[in-house]
Amino acid sequence: MCASTHDEKVGGMRATIAAAGIHTTVGGARVQRVGAARVELVAGARVETCLADKAEKAAGLAVVSGAPESETVGGSRTTMVGGAVIDRIGGSHTVVAGGKGMFIGAFHEVDASGAILLKCGPSEVVIDGGGVTIKAGLVTISAPDVRLKRNVSLM
Numbered sequence: 061m062c063a064s065t066h067d068e069k070v071g072g073m074r075a076t077i078a079a080a081g082i083h084t085t086v087g088g089a090r091v092q093r094v095g096a097a098r099v100e101l102v103a104g105a106r107v108e109t110c111l112a113d114k115a116e117k118a119a120g121l122a123v124v125s126g127a128p129e130s131e132t133v134g135g136s137r138t139t140m141v142g143g144a145v146i147d148r149i150g151g152s153h154t155v156v157a158g159g160k161g162m163f164i165g166a167f168h169e170v171d172a173s174g175a176i177l178l179k180c181g182p183s184e185v186v187i188d189g190g191g192v193t194i195k196a197g198l199v200t201i202s203a204p205d206v207r208l209k210r211n212v213s214l215m
Contacts, residue, residue: 063087074094091115095119
């Protein structure tokens with residue numbers, strides 16, 4: 061638990077390995093800058109709460125969690141990754157931002173055994189066994205190629 065802001069800068073690689081879960085709470089804004097890759101291997105749930113804005117920047121980002129992963133940000137949520145963003149989650153993957161959500165990377169792959177939920181303010185995108193549900197006035201996904209691993213039908 062960090063009662064105020066959390067500002068982290070790592071010149072090389074940042075790795076976290078946890079035999080159980082990781083629960084992080086930041087009372088203010090959170091900024092993470094990693095020169096190389098940020099890697100997290102978590103046997104249990106990964107839960108992160110930031111009461112203000114959160115921004116992270118890295119050359120690569122990989123999270124492997126044996127249980128659900130959830131991230132709640134009170135303000136805007138920004139991720140800028142020069143290379144790949146890989147998430148392998150043993151349950152649902154949830155990202156909730158009270159403000160704007162922006163995820164920039166050369167390659168994104170999110171694999172969850174449950175649902176994937178992206179929520180920014182009143183808007184949300186849910187990807188689960190039933191398909192893709194978008195509840196929003198406007199959602200923009202910019203990519204040269206978007207692929208789903210299963211067959212889908214468009215309505």
